[in-house]
Amino acid sequence: MLEAHIAGRAIRDAEIKxxxxxxxxxxxxxxxxxxxxxxxxIVRCLGFKQNAEAVASIRKGQTVSALGKLELSIWDAEGxxxxxxxxxxxxxxxxxxxxxRNNPTSRKAPPKREEAQRTMDRAYSNQPRENDPPWNP
Numbered sequence: 001m002l003e004a005h006i007a008g009r010a011i012r013d014a015e016i017k018x019x020x021x022x023x024x025x026x027x028x029x030x031x032x033x034x035x036x037x038x039x040x041x042i043v044r045c046l047g048f049k050q051n052a053e054a055v056a057s058i059r060k061g062q063t064v065s066a067l068g069k070l071e072l073s074i075w076d077a078e079g080x081x082x083x084x085x086x087x088x089x090x091x092x093x094x095x096x097x098x099x100x101r102n103n104p105t106s107r108k109a110p111p112k113r114e115e116a117q118r119t120m121d122r123a124y125s126n127q128p129r130e131n132d133p134p135w136n137p
Contacts, residue, residue, distance in 0.1 A: 003067075006065070010058045010094070011030045024049070044086045063095040067090055067092075070085060073086070
């Protein structure tokens, strides 16, 4: 196994599963990682024990960064050999949902030009402000 750091986008909501033979629960998420070509590599990200909760919180469209042990596999399928990747996550971070960027209600409108100019004037004026120290730094 290789120690790896991946970054990509979740292609569907994570699932909680139960290990065979009545074992403990774990979580699985599928992350599309861009390799600079037309096709993304889909990495199956697994979280066990304390990492299961972090993996289980991943939702479709979230940007995800994960660190862990990467295992590669190759098998024959219709159309030629296929490559698979599984990451046993030791650290995982889901940044935000992709839809929030395109949702106009999820972000504040930029300030008007006049308001921005007043803010800059106040910030860079030579006039002392209320909480300025009595000496000139």
